[in-house]
Amino acid sequence: MTGHKPLWKNPMPTYEFFSADWLKEIERLIRSQIDPAAINYASTSLLTVFENCPNGVEKALFIQTHKGELTRILAVEKPYPQAEFAVSGEYTTFLKVMRKQLDPMTALMSGELHFEGNMIRAMGMVSLIEPLYQVIAEIPTNFE
DSSP states (O other): OTTOOOSSOOOOOOEETTOHHHHHHHHHHHHHHOOGGGGTTOOEEEEEEEESOGGGOOEEEEEEEETTEEEEEEEEOSSOOOOSEEEEEEHHHHHHHHTTSSOHHHHHHHTSEEEESOHHHHHHHHHHHHHHHHHHHHSOEEOO
8 A cells, every 4th residue: 555654653672781872862862851941950960880780790870961951971880980979779779760660769768779979969959860760761671
């Protein structure tokens, strides 16, 4: 049939955890879904450290914003860059967060995730941290 469009959509690709394509997709979604005003035009940096990943490795994600705009997103290794805030925890805990089985703030309050940085300033950054983790959770990812 000419001019007939299929009724199904192409499925979203699945990205490998910490691959270059995964990082590009995080960047694309942050830029398209997070309005600078919604995160109070935050200028900050966040280091997320995934401890005890498969094969016993540790991986970290560095995200930096300026006036609410994403300026850098990097997969980093030790020694980690200086960040205003750091969130660390077991890989398995982050899996639950990224699969939307565990709220990131609940994980922080229960001690499943660990926070470093100025707690008073961080309370004002909740509007930034939660949307970032929500964006990451939306990406179909092969974590194994």
